[in-house]
Amino acid sequence: MAREKKPGRLKATLQNWLGVPIGLKDGSFWQEWFGSSVSGQHVSVDKAMQLSTVWACVRLLSESVSTLPLKLYRRLPDGSRAPATDHPLYRLLCRVPNSEMTPQRFMLLVVASICLRGNAFVEKKMLAGRIIALVPLLPQCMRVKRQDNGRLKYTYTENGVERDIPEKTLMHIRGFGLDGVCGMLPVTTGKEIFGSAMAVEEAAAKVFAQGMQASGILSSDKVLTPAQREQLRTSLGSFMGSKNAGKIMVAEAGLKYQGITMNPEASQMLESRSFSIEEMCRWFRVPPFMVGHMDKQSSWASSVEAQNLHFLTNSLRPLLVNIEQEITRCLIGEADADEFFAEFAVEGLLRADSAGRGAWYNTALQNGWMCRNEVRRLENMAPIPGGDTFTVQSALVPLDQLGKQSAGMSPAATAFMLRITAANQSGDKEAIKEAFDLATKALNAGNPDGPMMAHALISLPRLLAA
Secondary structure (H helix, E strand, C coil): CCCCCCCCHHHHHHHHHHCCCCCCCCHHHHHHHHCECCCCCECCHHHHCCCHHHHHHHHHHHHHHHCCCEEEEEECCCCCEEECCCCHHHHHHHCCCECCECHHHHHHHHHHHHHHHCEEEEEEEEECCEEEEEEEECHHHEEEEECCCCCEEEEEEECCEEEEECHHHEEEEECCCCCCCCCCCHHHHCHHHHHHHHHHHHHHHHHHHHCECCCEEEECCCCCCHHHHHHHHHHHHHHECHHHCCCCCCCCCCCEEEECCCCCCCCCHHHHHHHHHHHHHHHHCCCHHHHCCCCCCCCCCCCHHHHHHHHHHHHHHHHHHHHHHHHHHHHHCCCCCCCEEEEECCHHHHCCCHHHHHHHHHHHHHHCCCCHHHHHHHCCCCCCCCCCCCCCCCCCCCHHHCCCCCCCCCHHHHHHHHHHHHHHHHCCHHHHHHHHHHHHHHHHCCCCCHHHHHHHHHCCCCCCCC
C-alpha cells in the first residue's frame, strides 16, 4: 500500500503558521490570503474584521441568532407540537453541544463562519451510532472537493495534519453560493467594496498621523541653504501629529506663514466613509441604523418593533431557515423528519412595549386562543390556580341567535342578554341600571344565572359611563 505523501518542511511550516491547507496551485488559497483589490489593499477576513462596520455587522448577526432559543419539537397527531425533551439531540442543541461550549457560543461561531467564510462545518462525534457531541470546525481549514463518484470529499487540516472526514459525520451549512458545493466567501467576492473602505480608513488615519496640525506653510523670499532647510524641517516636526495640535509657530528670518485649511468634508472623505458603511451593510444585509449609522435614509422605521420586524424578515430569517433545514437534513435524518423538527423562537425580537403586549394578550384571552397561565409564562411569572382554563367573550350574540335560547342558558338569562344588548346599542342608561339591579339580586339570591349576568354587564363599555 502506498504511503500518504507528507507535506514538505516549508509547506508544513506555513500550514502550522497559517492553520489552513495551502498549495502553490491552489487559487483559492492565494485569493484568500493575497487577493488585492483595485484600491491596492490586500483583502482578507482578518483585515476586513478590522473595519468597524464589518465587526459590527458580523457581531450583530451572530449574536442575534445565537441568543434566540433553538428548540427541538415533536409533531403531535392533533397538529400541535411539544418539546422533544427525550430525544438525544435535545440536549446537544438546547443545553450542551460539546464539553467546551454553551449553545450560545456554539451558534455564534456557526453564524460568524457563514457571514465571513460563506460556510460552517460541524463535526458529529459518534458513539455506538448515536451523536454525543457537535464540534464546530474552522472553515478556512476545510477543503471540499467533488469526487468522480459524485460524493463530496472533506479534508480538514489541523496542526499541519490532514484528515478526511466522512460526509455522514459532518454537517455542512452553506451560505449564498452558485455551485451547490460551497458557499461563496463574502469578503473575497466583495474585495473591491472592502478594499475601498480599507483605503479610505488608511487615508483618514494618515491625515491624523502625518498631517501638520498647524494647517499652513512657511514661505520666504530668500533661498534657504540645505542646513537651514534641515533645521526648519526639524523645527516643524514638533508641530506634527495630533499631540501637538494647537501649538504656536514662531516665524523668523523673513519667513511668512500662510494658512491652508484641509476640510475632510470638502475632500469628500467623510462622504466616502459614510458610503462605505452603507455598502458594507448592504453586503451583509444589515440595516445601517443597527450598526450605529443614523441618517434619514437608514432610520426609516418609526418604532423599535417595526425595526426588529424588518431585521428579522430580511436579515435573520434566511439564516434561521438555512440552519433549521440543515439540522433536519444532517442531524435528525430523513427517517425522523416527519416527527421531529428544530425551530428558533423569534418572539423575543417582536416583543413590544407593555401597552402593546397588554393589548395583544387581552385579544388572545378574549378570543380563547391563549389561557392566562400561557400569558404569565411569556411574562416570566408563576402560574396561578385555574389559569389553564380558556375563556371567550360571551356578551356578543350572533345575529342568527337573536330571540332564541342560547345553549346552556335559561330563558331568563337569554332575555336578560337581549335586553342589555339592545340597551347598549341604544345607549339607554336607565335600562342598564335596571339590568345591574337584576344581576345584583340574582347574585344575592344564589341564582345560577347570576354570574353570567354579572359578567355580561362588566363587559359592557357603557357601564362605567352609566
